């Protein structure tokens with residue numbers, strides 16, 4: 001064996017050794033990577049576990065606080081129920097809500113946008129969450145027979161004496177607002193951020209939300225990252241809540257149509273231009289807007305709720321007055337419906353021989369109620385929170401309704417803040433089952449017989465609202 005061969009063999013050996021070393025090093029790096037990965041998973045699971053534990057501890061705390069505070073909230077609810085005030089007259093209700101928020105530690109501004117109440121509770125830097133409760137009642141005579149039923153009356157805008165009742169459950173909403181404020185302030189060491197809790201007047205007349213926004217709600221106070229509200233449900237059992245993503249309540253418009261003709265003797269119709277016949281043609285034609293103009297895939301309602309005309313059997317009057325309500329979810333559908341009403345009314349009047357200067361006048365109430373568009377992501381998120389707070393069996397998806405709520409306005413400013421209004425059940429579960437069995441309709445919202453069961457309704461409202469706000473404060 002010569003020297004060269006030995007050297008070659010040696011260098012092959014070195015080469016093999018190097019390769020082996022490299023291979024071992026690579027394996028070691030892989031093992032390190034695997035170890036690192038295992039450690040990461042372990043740390044992550046511990047974090048998730050700690051977070052879940054913390055979360056369930058907080059939910060437990062909410063539960064205990066609400067159970068403890070309920071007797072106070074019950075008293076507040078019954079006071080509010082007994083002392084209702086109609087839209088634009090909520091002076092004493094607003095005063096009580098302001099007092100309650102002050103007692104809890106909120107900085108309170110009163111008479112903001114009418115009788116609006118704005119409460120701010122600052123607790124370090126963090127997100128700002130707004131919770132809104134409406135405060136007004138309705139001119140309805142309460143017939144529930146409850147020991148705390150309202151016997152109040154008041155004078156309406158026209159000076160007529162009218163009965164007053166919380167027939168839309170706004171007293172439940174205010175109790176939930178105060179209960180949520182109490183709960184979150186009791187837990188203030190667990191979160192950082194700002195609470196913006198408002199008592200809104202005049203929801204039923206659709207003037208309260210816009211008045212507070214015009215006065216500068218989102219400019220003069222910390223601007224919220226999220227806005228939440230509840231509404232009582234007359235179809236969901238007390239103790240349960242319901243959620244709807246997207247359009248939850250409708251666009252609502254009120255329209256007046258004044259139809260003019262030429263009156264005269266009922267025995268000489270050929271000498272008149274009968275506004276009753278003309279208005280009747282208008283009523284019938286309006287029915288084709290939903291059936292023939294709007295797409296069958298788009299919900300819309302055109303209802304003529306009032307038809308006023310004439311005084312006597314044998315007189316053809318000079319004018320008729322129609323009162324309509326319009327409902328829709330999409331703004332394009334709303335605009336199309338209004339444009340079609342204008343077009344139809346004008347051309348039907350022309351075809352009846354009404355001169356240019358006597359064509360019908362159409363008045364659309366300027367302050368309409370816009371659609372309540374629940375932010376999908378926010379709705380899904382707080383629905384999950386509610387499930388862990390009061391149990392999956394007590395949380396459901398609810399269908400959209402054609403009723404209106406001016407809460408939608410808080411999501412329609414330039415700031416485009418995500419909003420969500422969810423339903424709080426108020427019906428005695430036994431009654432719900434009985435009515436279902438008998439195929440009978442339960443008393444609806446605005447009914448003289450609407451009688452929420454306070455305890456389970458308010459508790460479910462406060463627990464879900466407090467847990468939702470807390471979740472948004474902790475993980476914006």
Ligand SMILES: [Zn+2]
Nearest residue numbers: 168204445446
């Ligand atoms: Zn209402």
Ligand SMILES: [Zn+2]
Nearest residue numbers: 168170203231
């Ligand atoms: Zn309402």
